[in-house]
Each structure stands twice: as C-alpha cells, then as structure tokens.
Amino acid sequence: MMRVRVLGGGCKKCEALLKATKEALANTGLKGEVEYITDFSEIASLGIMTTPALMLDDEIVSTGRVLKTSDIESLMLVHKDL
Amino acid sequence: MGTFIQNEILAMHWLNRLVASLLTMLGINVESRLGGSLQFFIYDVIKITILLCLLIFMISYIQSYFPPERSRKIMGRFHGVFANIMGALLGTVTPFCSCSSIPLFIGFTSAGLPLGVTFSFLISSPMVDLGSLILLMGIFGYRVAIVYVIMGLVIAVIGGTLIERLKLEDEVEDFIKNARAVEVKGVTLTKKDRLDYAFEQMTSTFKKVFPYILLGVGIGAIIHNWIPEDIIETILGNKNPFGVILATIVGVPMYADIFGSIPVAEALLSKGALLGTVLSFMMTVTTLSLPSLIMLRKAIKPKLLGIFIAICVVGIIIVGYLFNLLQPLLI
Numbered sequence: 001m002m003r004v005r006v007l008g009g010g011c012k013k014c015e016a017l018l019k020a021t022k023e024a025l026a027n028t029g030l031k032g033e034v035e036y037i038t039d040f041s042e043i044a045s046l047g048i049m050t051t052p053a054l055m056l057d058d059e060i061v062s063t064g065r066v067l068k069t070s071d072i073e074s075l076m077l078v079h080k081d082l
Numbered sequence: 083m084g085t086f087i088q089n090e091i092l093a094m095h096w097l098n099r100l101v102a103s104l105l106t107m108l109g110i111n112v113e114s115r116l117g118g119s120l121q122f123f124i125y126d127v128i129k130i131t132i133l134l135c136l137l138i139f140m141i142s143y144i145q146s147y148f149p150p151e152r153s154r155k156i157m158g159r160f161h162g163v164f165a166n167i168m169g170a171l172l173g174t175v176t177p178f179c180s181c182s183s184i185p186l187f188i189g190f191t192s193a194g195l196p197l198g199v200t201f202s203f204l205i206s207s208p209m210v211d212l213g214s215l216i217l218l219m220g221i222f223g224y225r226v227a228i229v230y231v232i233m234g235l236v237i238a239v240i241g242g243t244l245i246e247r248l249k250l251e252d253e254v255e256d257f258i259k260n261a262r263a264v265e266v267k268g269v270t271l272t273k274k275d276r277l278d279y280a281f282e283q284m285t286s287t288f289k290k291v292f293p294y295i296l297l298g299v300g301i302g303a304i305i306h307n308w309i310p311e312d313i314i315e316t317i318l319g320n321k322n323p324f325g326v327i328l329a330t331i332v333g334v335p336m337y338a339d340i341f342g343s344i345p346v347a348e349a350l351l352s353k354g355a356l357l358g359t360v361l362s363f364m365m366t367v368t369t370l371s372l373p374s375l376i377m378l379r380k381a382i383k384p385k386l387l388g389i390f391i392a393i394c395v396v397g398i399i400i401v402g403y404l405f406n407l408l409q410p411l412l413i
Contacts, residue, residue, distance in 0.1 A: 009184060040380075041257050044188035047266030049150040051182050063149065063269055064177060065279060066286070 002032030002080065007043045008052035014038075016066045017052040024072035030080060092220035094129045101125045119307040126299040126345050133220060134291065134341050135284055137213045142283035145177040146276040150186050151265075154193050157203070163243060169199040170238035173206035174231075177283075183374070187381045188261045191254065198246025204378075205394060206238035209369040214340045221348050222357070225412045226405075230361060233404070237397035244393060245386075253386035294342030302345035311353050318355035325359040326402035330395055333366030340368050357413060358405030365398045 006021050008014025022034050037043060043051065050064035054072070056079040067075075089095045101124045102112045110117045153172040160168045183204070190200045210231050218227035251259075271279070305314070318325045347360045370391060379387055405412070 009182075040184040040188065041261040043185050044192065044261045045264065047189075047264040049154070049182070049186050049189035050177070051185055060266060060269060064182070065282065 002030055002076065003055075003057050004032050004034045004076075005037055005055040006034060006052065007037045007046070007048055007055065009040060009043075010038050011051070013066050014052040017054065020067060020069045021054060021072055023069045024076060027069065028073050028076050030076055032076075088219075088223060092216070094125075094132070094220075097129055098125045101128075115307050119303040122306050122349075123299055123303045126302060126348075127295060129220075130295050130299065130341055130345065131288075131292070133217055134213075134295070135288060137216055138284045138287045139280045141211070141213055142177065142280035143276055145175055146271060146279050148172065148175045148177075150176055150182075150189060153203075154190055154195065157190075157195055157199055158193060163239065165196065165199045166202040166239045166242040166246075167235075169195075169202035169242060170206040170210075170235045173203040173238060174210050174235075176203070176207065183377050184258075184381050187254075188258050191258055192262055193265070196246055197251055197254065198242040198244075200242075201245045201390065202238045202242030204390075205241050205369065206235060208374070209238070209365055210234035211340075214368075217340060217344055221344055222351075223413065226357065226361075229405070229408065229412060233401045234365070237394070237401065241390075241393040241397060245389065248389065250386050250389065253383040255381055255383060258381050291339045291341050294339050295345070298342035299345040302349035305346070305349040305353060309353065314350060315354040318350060318359045320356065325356060326362050326399055326406065329359045329363040330366045330399050330402065333363045334370050334391070334395065335372050336367050337371030337373060340364065343367050356406045357409040358402040358407075361405050362398050362402030365401070366395070369394055369398070 002025075004021060004025060006014065006018045008017065018034070018036050025032050025034055043053070046055070046060070048060065048063060052066060053063040054061050054067065054075075056076060059079065061075050061079070098121070101121050105112050105117060105121055105124075110120065112118055112121045153176045157165055157168050157172060187200060190203070191197070215227050215231050218230055222230075315321055318329065322328070343364045347364050350360050351357060375387065375391070378390070382390070
C-alpha cells in the first residue's frame, strides 16, 4: 500500500498535479491512497518549500512542478521496487 | 557592433521592416493611422512572444540550479547587510510563484534567517529577474536595463534592512513562527529533468501571459497612434512634477507580467512620457499586486504588510525621480 501525498496550497498548479497523480495511480493499478495536503504548516514541517510537491511514502520525489501523468507513473513504479 | 546587437537582435528592427513590407504587399498603408497601429501590434506581439519563449526557457534552466533550499543555505552563510544583498541577488534567480510564498516564508524563518533577509528576497524576486534585464535591454537599451536592475536590488536591500531594524518579528503570523521546517535533501535533477522543467515553464508561462501580451500591446498600439502627444506629456511628462507618484499609485492594485507591461511602457515613452515615470509604473505593476498581497497577508500581520507596501512604493517613487533626472544620460 503506497501512501501518496500531493502538497500544495490549493492553487491551479496544485490541483493539476493532484489530478495527474490520481490518474497515474489508477493507471499503474498499484494499491495506494492519494492524500491532498493543503495545510502550510504541515507542508513546511515536511521540509517542502516549493509547491506543488509530490511524496511517495516518505520520499519527496518532486517539488515545484506539475508532472505529467506518465512521469508520475514511472516514479511510482520505480518507487514500488525500492 | 554594439548597436547592431541592440537594434537587430534584441530589438528585432528587421522584424518591424518585414511586417511593414508584408502589410504594404497586402495593400495596407503603414503610414496611415490604422496601418501603423496594425504594424506596431503584429511586430510587438511576435517580438515579445519570441523573447518570452527564449528567455523563460533559458532562465528556467538556470533557475533549476537554485531551488529555495539551496538559496536558503547560501543566504545563511552571510551576515548583516551582506545577507540582505545575497537575499536580493538570489531573489532574482530562485523560481517562486506567489502560491509558494507561505512554505517559502516558513522555510526561511524556521532556518533562522532574519526577517529582513527574507524580505530582501521577496522584494527583489518579482521586481528584478533575468527576464526583465534582457527584455529591458531589447527595448530601452542596455544602460537603462543595468540601472533598472541595480535600482531594484538597492530597493530590496534597503527595504529588507529597514524591516530588520524596525524589529517586526512579532508581526509574522504565529503559525509561521511556530512551524518547524526540517531540512531535507532536495530532489536530485538530471539534465533531462532540467530541460523538461524549462520547457514546462516556457509553455505554462506562455499560456498564462499571452492574453496580457495581447492586451498590453493592444493598449500600446492605441497609445502609439491614437492618443495625442500633448495629453501624455501633460500627465506623464515634463509638465507634471507628480507624474511618478501618480504612475506608482495607479500601478499598485494592477497586476501584469513584465512582458505585458513593457509594450505599454514603450509606447508611453515614445509619446513623451518620462523614463522614470514609465519605469515606476512597471516596477509597481510587477512587484505589488492584489493576488500576491492577499497571499502574503496570510503569512504576515496587517502592520508588516502595510510597511512592506509603503517601503516598496516609496522606493519605487524615489527610483522613478532618479531615472527622470538621469534620462538624458541613459537614452
């Protein structure tokens, strides 16, 4: 079960990353849950300074970018094998 | 050689001649008012679009080397006014959109960076960036561009130092002060990641900014060909000693990207507005805008926000008058 976190303050870019992440998770068929974290204190406490950011379990895999669905899929597949 | 680069490469005068010949071939008289407006509009939209795409791509590539995590580390090594100078300089290269300003603020504050340094960064970041430097070179010449950047950095350093001196740490919202940020290893990027990032930035900025460019150039074209020179001279030129103040105050609530505001500035200048008046307007429009102020308000209390706005406005007004004085030497 993968814990997927999308972090961002609710701006357009963050929404776009959330959407792409949900699609990516569905496409890979992996088991997991997508959380959307908009609380700034929580975002900062995770060490993130640029939003939108993406975390897979405890690893920050991307900051400040709206990744493409296909890129997120490959990140998820690589992460699963670790 | 210098003038060649200036006129043909940066300002793309060849493109203006090409547009004129094409319009003439279509039977449009570019000497007429309507034809002239059309020529200005087509030339300016193409020129700014080319510059925008090239610049955003290059700049984003460079910026990918300066994530805020790294800038924070660099700034932490400096003290006193040098930290403010570093903050102002790094503000020009660190990528940052207003929706990131809160986590960035928390990240800086909890790492122990002085409030003033954070503000030097926050002031210079939208006002001066690499894009504005090159764009200003293309339109107003390199002297104006260099002085603009230096002035922007000076405002950022002095503004940050002032905020530091005023001891306003209590004016930061509590959740920011109490937040504990941890230091994490940044995401490592490959060359391909950086190129992808630069390309994404270019396309998303283009999509976001293009309507503003059309609007800006449209307004520019109208000013260029339809508004009588003496009206502009009276309001924004030599005849009005309060032109700079007027331009700055009008610009505060407005938001435009520097790419959208430059065509307006260019047209006003050619119609007899003073350089400093026009540049003050541009600086205010890009630095202070309602959406970014609303975002910042979530992080800092009204008093500090007010001081921040006041410092920016006063700084920009002073710079505006200075540019008006220096105009004969710069253009």
